[in-house]
Amino acid sequence: MNMQDIKYCPGTLAEGFSTYSQACLRRVFNNKKVSHVLPYNPPGSDDEDARKFRDNRKRISISGVQEKVSIILDRNKLRLTKESERGSYILKPIPADLEKTDQVPANEHLTMQIARQVFGINTAENAIIFFKDGSPAYITKRFDVKDDGTKWGKEDFASIAGKTSTNAGPNFKYGYSYEGIAKLIMKYVPAAIVEIEKFYVMIIFNYLFSNGDAHLKNFSLLQTANGDHILSPAYDLINTRIHVDDTDFALNEGLFSDDFESQSMKDNGWAGLEDFYEFAKRIGIRDRRRDVLLSPFLKKQQKVEELISRSFLNEDAKEEYLKDYEERLRKLEV
Secondary structure, eight states, rough: OOGOOOOOOOTTTTBSSSOOOHHHHHHSSSTTOOOOOOSSSOOTSSSSHHHHHHHHHOOOOOOOOOEEEEEEEEEEEEOOOOOOOOOOEEEOOOOOOSSSGGGGGHHHHHHHHHHHHHHOOOOOOOEEEEOTTTTOOOOETTTBBOOOOOOEEEHHHHTTOOOHHHOTTTGGGGSHHHHHHHHHHHHHHHTTHHHHHHHHHHHHHHHHOOOOOOOOOEEEEEEEETTTTTEEOOOOOGGGTTTTTTSSOSSSSTOOEEEEOOOHHHHHHOOOOHHHOOOOOHHHHHHHHHHHHHHGSSSHHHHEEEEEEESSHHHHHHHHHHHHHHHHHTTOOO
């Protein structure tokens, strides 16, 4: 895109900014005046920058199929990490092998902003950032790295469930149910009552916003200063239907650990409100609390449409994103 056309903060999507707003700089970049343009060409370019990205990829330990690059904030400049440095940011350039691949960074950024701004979900800090040629990337601040550069303990639910490619095959991170994850939270988290509610909200959000890649590795427990564990901030939230013909739920078993089917599923082939009532019951959420947690997701939120319109998606993708949201909202009426 033409970076001179920026009218909304590439972090918060607030109106009237041609670069990061002060609120974004405070949240994402430690109050440093960081440019929204990286001093690099994208990884696929045929120049010295491409070599730097190749070297960086050898050092980053974050898993996943999408390319991820380790970034550090040096004074008020973002740069690639060097050998022996621990990055405090993850950069995700435009990936390969997806439809509308150039829309992926803006899609993830928008979905993360909707989660935080509309539904109050605790998310990893994030923003859109641009390479020198104007192509976008998604940047997120690592929540498992302390200010002194050491790490908080973090374990994803594939590891907690004991699932690996060795014992469960190449698709190990999809072989489970969300009810099964909830049971692991109950087992390992001291404040399980609080964290189960957060988890329930995340499952509803992922359904409503067509995130068909919410697999075991996209939920984690994070160590606290007290030495216990809570759910980590949400990360990797994206409307996958824009890019692939995806299923409603990432996990092969869906919501439930058994073969339960709601009337909506039998009649229509999709999950409806009855499914989320049953899911709440199974994971120990009482009806009154369930209704409070569900309420914001059962009515059209004007702020969602506003953020879509301000996002860095192109016009066709904005239209599709809104259509997907409205379609899922109708399904929850059943």
